[in-house]
Amino acid sequence: MTTPSTPPPLPDAPPALGLEREIPLARHTYLRIGGPAAYFGTPPDIRTFIEIWAWAKAQAIPLRIIGGGSNMLVADEGVHAVVVSLRRACGRLEFEGASVYAGAAVMLPALAKAAAERSLGGVEFAIGIPGDIGGAMQTNAGIGDGRSIGDVVASVEVLRDGKPVTLPRAQVAFDYRHTSLRAAHELVLGATLTLTPRPRGEIEAEMGRLLAARQATQPTAEPNAGSVFRNPPEGRAGQMIEEVGGKGITSGTAHVSSLHANFIVHDGHATARQYVEVMTEVQRRVFATYGVRLIPEIEWWGDGPPPEVFQ
Numbered sequence: 271m272t273t274p275s276t277p278p279p280l281p282d283a284p285p286a287l288g289l290e291r292e293i294p295l296a297r298h299t300y301l302r303i304g305g306p307a308a309y310f311g312t313p314p315d316i317r318t319f320i321e322i323w324a325w326a327k328a329q330a331i332p333l334r335i336i337g338g339g340s341n342m343l344v345a346d347e348g349v350h351a352v353v354v355s356l357r358r359a360c361g362r363l364e365f366e367g368a369s370v371y372a373g374a375a376v377m378l379p380a381l382a383k384a385a386a387e388r389s390l391g392g393v394e395f396a397i398g399i400p401g402d403i404g405g406a407m408q409t410n411a412g413i414g415d416g417r418s419i420g421d422v423v424a425s426v427e428v429l430r431d432g433k434p435v436t437l438p439r440a441q442v443a444f445d446y447r448h449t450s451l452r453a454a455h456e457l458v459l460g461a462t463l464t465l466t467p468r469p470r471g472e473i474e475a476e477m478g479r480l481l482a483a484r485q486a487t488q489p490t491a492e493p494n495a496g497s498v499f500r501n502p503p504e505g506r507a508g509q510m511i512e513e514v515g516g517k518g519i520t521s522g523t524a525h526v527s528s529l530h531a532n533f534i535v536h537d538g539h540a541t542a543r544q545y546v547e548v549m550t551e552v553q554r555r556v557f558a559t560y561g562v563r564l565i566p567e568i569e570w571w572g573d574g575p576p577p578e579v580f581q
């Protein structure tokens with residue numbers, strides 16, 4: 271019998287939608303942390319994606335898209351949601367002159383390499399960012415010198431009320447690690463970018479330098495979520511964390527990286543709860559010393575109110 275504390279059983283999805291049940295999101299996140307998605311699907315095409323969207327809406331179950339899974343921390347309890355990966359439906363990459371249409375699931379490094387092969391520059395900065403176009407349209411992925419994906423976007427294709435719609439660049443705002451697409455919860459299908467002709471050798475040399483710099487300064491061998499906190503107006507988050515002795519902060523196997531203080535890493539077995547504990551202590555110490563409340567750059571995926579560090 272169903273009691274008030276027992277959630278109602280979840281409906282069966284029509285088999286044609288290809289949704290699987292209770293799929294651990296740790297398998298799909300860069301951080302390798304996260305409990306199950308109630309439903310998980312990789313639709314083969316946009317038509318099936320629209321059918322999944324319509325079914326989730328009819329059932330009043332939230333729909334979430336997962337891209338590279340590189341900018342999120344998923345709760346140990348998972349999410350009561352239909353989680354969709356567009357890697358089969360939106361993987362199209364098509365060049366026409368200096369213009370390129372990249373489907374939402376095209377990974378940024380693959381885009382940068384494909385552009386380089388055609389002697390097209392403009393996305394060199396993206397070579398080491400492990401997200402896809404859909405994710406980049408949410409976070410305005412970019413690097414420390416100010417370059418970001420928003421610089422080269424000509425238009426963005428989104429799914430609105432179950433129909434693909436193309437938004438010209440002028441209708442989209444790109445800010446520091448944020449966009450109006452994110453604020454409006456737009457479902458991104460792809461984007462058209464305008465690139466710039468540049469000798470391939472120059473592009474590849476620059477990408478090599480960028481990758482080498484990452485290798486030297488970031489803990490690339492351990493599961494991580496990139497920069498955990500946004501840089502506040504007062505300075506660089508990593509430097510502040512280092513100055514308050516953040517590199518010693520640990521919970522379970524989750525700990526602040528000894529290489530880069532704005533990275534929290536683990537051995538592959540930490541829980542989301544431990545990860546949050548490390549974040550919370552980092553935030554507490556920086557606030558105690560500088561009066562600055564660090565805001566997470568990574569996103570919390572969970573049901574109910576997020577942990578305090580994310581609020």
Ligand SMILES: Cc1cc2nc3c(=O)[nH]c(=O)nc-3n(C[C@H](O)[C@H](O)[C@H](O)COP(=O)(O)OP(=O)(O)OC[C@H]3O[C@@H](n4cnc5c(N)ncnc54)[C@H](O)[C@@H]3O)c2cc1C
Pocket residue numbers: 300334335336337338339340341342356374398399400401402403404405406407408409410411412413456457458459494495496497569
């Ligand atoms: C090692 C490492 C290095 C990193 N370096 C950088 C860096 O230099 N610069 C930088 O900007 N970021 C960096 N990041 C963070 C991250 O890679 C970027 O924020 C990236 O843009 C996130 O893309 P994603 O596809 O992984 O998004 P996900 O983590 O999969 O998703 C992030 C959010 O976007 C939403 N989303 C994803 N796809 C869609 C879609 N198609 N439509 C609607 N919503 C969608 C998700 O629902 C979620 O809310 C780094 C991360 C790691 C792990």
